[in-house]
Amino acid sequence: MGRAMLLLVSGLVIISGIIQMNNTKRTELLPARTVDKYYEQQARNISGSLIDKAINNLLIDMEWEGTVTTNDNYSGEGTLTTSADPDNPLDEYKVLLTSSASYGGYTAETQVLMSRDSFSKYSYFTDAEKLPDGQEIWWWDGDEVTGPMHTNGTFRMSGSPTFNGFVSSPNDWVGYTGNEDSNNPDVRHGSDTPQFNEGANFNLNRTRDLPSEEQLTELANLASTGGITFAEDAELEFYIDSNEGFVKRIKDSTETSYQLSDYNSIISVTGQAKVKGIVKGQVTLHSTQKIEIMGDILYDTSPIDDVNSTDLLGLVSEGNVIIDKDAHTDNGSSNLTIHASIMALNTSFEVEDWSSGDPRGTLNLLGGIIQKNRGPVGTFSGGSVKSGFTKSYVYDDRLLQTIPPSFPRESIFSIVYWKDNPVVKSDN
Amino acid sequence: MKKIFLLSFFLFIPALILHAQTTVTFNIDLKAMMKDSTFIPGQDFIQVTGSLYPLGNRRAVRLKDEEPVDSVFTAEVEFSRRNNDENLKFNFEIVKPDELISEKGRRTITLTGQNIIIPPVGFNSFVR
Numbered sequence: 001m002g003r004a005m006l007l008l009v010s011g012l013v014i015i016s017g018i019i020q021m022n023n024t025k026r027t028e029l030l031p032a033r034t035v036d037k038y039y040e041q042q043a044r045n046i047s048g049s050l051i052d053k054a055i056n057n058l059l060i061d062m063e064w065e066g067t068v069t070t071n072d073n074y075s076g077e078g079t080l081t082t083s084a085d086p087d088n089p090l091d092e093y094k095v096l097l098t099s100s101a102s103y104g105g106y107t108a109e110t111q112v113l114m115s116r117d118s119f120s121k122y123s124y125f126t127d128a129e130k131l132p133d134g135q136e137i138w139w140w141d142g143d144e145v146t147g148p149m150h151t152n153g154t155f156r157m158s159g160s161p162t163f164n165g166f167v168s169s170p171n172d173w174v175g176y177t178g179n180e181d182s183n184n185p186d187v188r189h190g191s192d193t194p195q196f197n198e199g200a201n202f203n204l205n206r207t208r209d210l211p212s213e214e215q216l217t218e219l220a221n222l223a224s225t226g227g228i229t230f231a232e233d234a235e236l237e238f239y240i241d242s243n244e245g246f247v248k249r250i251k252d253s254t255e256t257s258y259q260l261s262d263y264n265s266i267i268s269v270t271g272q273a274k275v276k277g278i279v280k281g282q283v284t285l286h287s288t289q290k291i292e293i294m295g296d297i298l299y300d301t302s303p304i305d306d307v308n309s310t311d312l313l314g315l316v317s318e319g320n321v322i323i324d325k326d327a328h329t330d331n332g333s334s335n336l337t338i339h340a341s342i343m344a345l346n347t348s349f350e351v352e353d354w355s356s357g358d359p360r361g362t363l364n365l366l367g368g369i370i371q372k373n374r375g376p377v378g379t380f381s382g383g384s385v386k387s388g389f390t391k392s393y394v395y396d397d398r399l400l401q402t403i404p405p406s407f408p409r410e411s412i413f414s415i416v417y418w419k420d421n422p423v424v425k426s427d428n
Numbered sequence: 429m430k431k432i433f434l435l436s437f438f439l440f441i442p443a444l445i446l447h448a449q450t451t452v453t454f455n456i457d458l459k460a461m462m463k464d465s466t467f468i469p470g471q472d473f474i475q476v477t478g479s480l481y482p483l484g485n486r487r488a489v490r491l492k493d494e495e496p497v498d499s500v501f502t503a504e505v506e507f508s509r510r511n512n513d514e515n516l517k518f519n520f521e522i523v524k525p526d527e528l529i530s531e532k533g534r535r536t537i538t539l540t541g542q543n544i545i546i547p548p549v550g551f552n553s554f555v556r
Contacts, residue, residue, distance in 0.1 A: 379553040379555055380553065391556070
């Protein structure tokens with residue numbers, strides 16, 4: 001018994017000795033580690049501040065290039081430089097910000113890739129959620145949208161429409177049962193419950209402005225230096241011959257064909273453009289006035305059937321993009337299919353005679369719509385279509401990464417990635 | 429010279445004020461309602477109600493099928509410039525001798541000071 005007690009006490013003494021030694025060692029190391037941690041953090045903070053400063057510069061002036069260096073306001077030293085994206089050095093719409101900052105012998109480096117995204121990434125974009133005549137449009141039960149959505153106006157929700165892509169706006173949405181004059185979200189939303197399955201931000205600090213006239217002039221200039229231009233109204237049809245993509249212009253029963261691969265993929269019409277056909281390759285059709293869709297516009301290889309399809313079409317109208325009232329009859333059915341990313345700057349993508357006549361079939365759109373004002377494609381009552389088309393819009397997922405040639409870009413940069421490289425301690 | 433200036437000033441200002449009013453032309457296509465006798469011309473009438481004066485809960489404006497007679501009923505309503513930038517909530521109602529039929533959806537427009545023509549959609553039909 002006495003021997004056991006002796007062993008127990010000896011053990012406790014040894015253990016408490018070990019703990020005491022460790023505590024002493026920790027007390028010695030802790031200040032040093034704390035100081036190191038502080039230096040590391042300072043270096044990291046300075047590096048991040050330089051990046052923030054550069055991002056702010058880009059928000060004010062999207063053409064900004066240059067360097068940012070630390071001054072007396074910073075506790076350490078550092079420099080930020082801008083350069084091209086190393087993976088795509090020729091992409092003028094991307095800029096890599098690299099900042100390097102030192103403090104107390106520690107150096108932190110941060111790299112942020114910024115990009116001016118193309119409007120084509122949106123499945124749905126409006127400047128205002130109103131018809132050109134001022135009527136406001138509601139998203140209803142049964143509406144289901146995929147891909148990124150944005151409005152500079154205010155989304156109006158009735159019931160539980162479903163959004164399977166990120167939704168954004170500078171303004172909070174208003175519910176059918178809510179009160180739009182209220183700033184209290186509960187009152188504003190009422191009992192309506194839209195489903196934002198990929199998240200949403202209704203508190204953006206600025207609008208996303210539609211492309212400037214400069215960008216449209218640039219598009220027309222690109223067409224006139226290596227693309228296809230028409231100085232007056234043009235009726236165009238895309239087609240395939242010998243596995244090559246062509247576009248033909250039909251004028252007074254005369255057809256003139258252009259092999260798309262002989263040009264720089266931009267077609268510009270000074271006037272109105274009528275278009276339909278099968279697209280092989282990547283093309284952007286720009287028109288200074290309206291673009292009228294006369295029949296199906298299909299990719300040679302639909303990305304739904306083959307994810308590796310490279311066929312891509314952008315339609316950029318400085319007027320409306322209108323579906324001709326007889327477009328659905330061109331293929332002998334009551335339906336119409338369009339594969340394209342569509343931009344209508346003045347003002348809408350809409351259907352001719354949308355409010356009259358018997359209901360047509362289904363309007364199948366694979367791509368996205370970017371427009372100043374939301375345009376009408378038909379009317380409905382009690383869940384059934386009364387005039388115009390039934391909508392079936394599917395987002396072309398490739399548009400998240402791939403852009404129709406020279407499709408207009410947003411005027412602001414967004415962050416592609418933010419990379420904090422490990423903090424390094426200098427040898428000295 | 430001073431007189432000319434004053435005269436043009438007094439002529440110009442009222443013109444500006446008048447111009448700043450919003451005239452809304454309400455249109456509704458009742459072909460479908462006539463077909464199934466939900467609306468019987470001569471017996472029933474169609475009216476528009478709204479949230480801003482001169483429309484209101486107890487103030488409705490009747491629409492008429494004027495030349496050309498095509499089942500599209502029309503009424504013009506002027507809104508004061510004081511209402512510019514305000515949202516006008518409005519709906520159509522069919523008034524029958526013993527029944528009032530209201531629409532089941534919401535219609536809204538923003539008054540801008542410029543004339544607005546509401547395209548003729550059907551009763552209880554909404555744009556999408």
